Amino acid sequence: MKIVAGATTLILAVALFTQPAFAEGDADAGRELGYTCLGCHGIEGYRNAYPSYRVPKLGGQKAGYLELALRGYRDGTRKHPTMQAQATSLSDQEIADVSAYLASLGAETVAAGGTQGAEFDKALACTACHGPNGISINAAWPTLAGQHEDYIYNSIRQYKEGKRTDPVMGAQAQLIADEDIALLAKYFASLEGLETTRPE
Ligand code: HEC
Ligand code: HEC
Numbered sequence: 001m002k003i004v005a006g007a008t009t010l011i012l013a014v015a016l017f018t019q020p021a022f023a024e025g026d027a028d029a030g031r032e033l034g035y036t037c038l039g040c041h042g043i044e045g046y047r048n049a050y051p052s053y054r055v056p057k058l059g060g061q062k063a064g065y066l067e068l069a070l071r072g073y074r075d076g077t078r079k080h081p082t083m084q085a086q087a088t089s090l091s092d093q094e095i096a097d098v099s100a101y102l103a104s105l106g107a108e109t110v111a112a113g114g115t116q117g118a119e120f121d122k123a124l125a126c127t128a129c130h131g132p133n134g135i136s137i138n139a140a141w142p143t144l145a146g147q148h149e150d151y152i153y154n155s156i157r158q159y160k161e162g163k164r165t166d167p168v169m170g171a172q173a174q175l176i177a178d179e180d181i182a183l184l185a186k187y188f189a190s191l192e193g194l195e196t197t198r199p200e
Contacts (some may be wrong), residue, residue, distance in 0.1 A: 030096075053148070057147055066099035074095070134193055145192060148189060153181055159172075
C-alpha cells in the first residue's frame with residue numbers, strides 16, 4: 001500500500017512540475033469561434049456517432065485542460081476525426097481564447113459544487129488529481145463532476161486500451177479494474193459540476 005501511495009505522490013510531483021506554459025486566453029476574443037463548437041457541445045445529449053457516447057460537456061471545464069486537449073487533437077497526439085478536423089486550423093492563441101471562453105460558461109456551478117465529498121470508496125484513488133468532489137485541483141487536469149457517464153466510461157476504456165495516451169492518466173487507468181469502470185463513470189457523472197454550454 002505504501003509503495004502505491006509513494007508512486008502516486010511521485011507521479012503527482014512530476015506532473016506538477018512538467019506543466020506546459022499556456023498562452024493567456026481572452027474569453028471575449030474566443031466567443032465567435034466558440035459558436036461553431038456549440039453546434040455539437042451546446043446541444044444537450046448530442047452524441048458521437050460511432051462509438052455512440054455523448055459529446056463531452058465543456059462548461060466549467062478547466063481552461064488549461066481544454067487547451068491541452070485541443071492542442072492534442074491539432075497535433076495528432078489525441079485522435080478523433082471530427083475533433084481533429086475542428087482543431088486543425090487553430091493557432092495557439094485561438095486555442096487559448098476559445099478555451100477561456102468555453103471555461104467561463106458554467107464556471108459558477110463548478111464553484112458552487114465544492115461541498116460534495118467523495119462518498120464512493122473506489123473514487124478515493126482519483127481525488128488526489130480530480131479533486132475530492134470531482135472538481136480538478138489543477139488547471140491542466142480535467143474536472144469529472146457532472147460529465148456524461150458514457151463519455152467518462154469511454155475515456156477510461158480508451159486509456160486502458162492505449163487508444164488515448166497520457167503519461168499520468170494512462171498509468172492510472174491500468175490500476176482501474178474492468179468491473180469498476182462503469183461504477184466510477186456513474187459516480188462522477190452524478191456529482192454536481194460541468195454543464196452543457198449553451199450559446200448566451
Ligand atoms: C461535430 C461535432 C463537434 C464539433 C463541431 C466540435 N466538437 Fe469538440 N468534441 C466532439 C466529440 C464527439 C468529442 C469527443 C472526442 C473524443 O472522444 O476524444 C469532442 C471533444 C472535445 C474536447 C475534449 C473534451 C474532454 O473532456 O477531453 C474539447 C476540448 C473540444 N471537443 C472542444 C471543441 C471546440 C473548441 C470546438 C470548436 C472549435 C469543438 N470542440 C467542436 C464533437 C464536436
Ligand atoms: C495522478 C493524477 C491522476 C489520478 C490519480 C487520476 N487521474 Fe484521471 N486524469 C489525470 C490527467 C492528467 C488527465 C488528463 C489526461 C489527458 O490529457 O488525456 C486525466 C483524465 C481523466 C479522464 C478523461 C476526462 C476527459 O474529460 O476526457 C477521466 C475519465 C479520468 N481521468 C478518470 C479518472 C478516474 C476514474 C480516476 C481514479 C480511478 C483517475 N482518473 C485518477 C490525472 C489523474
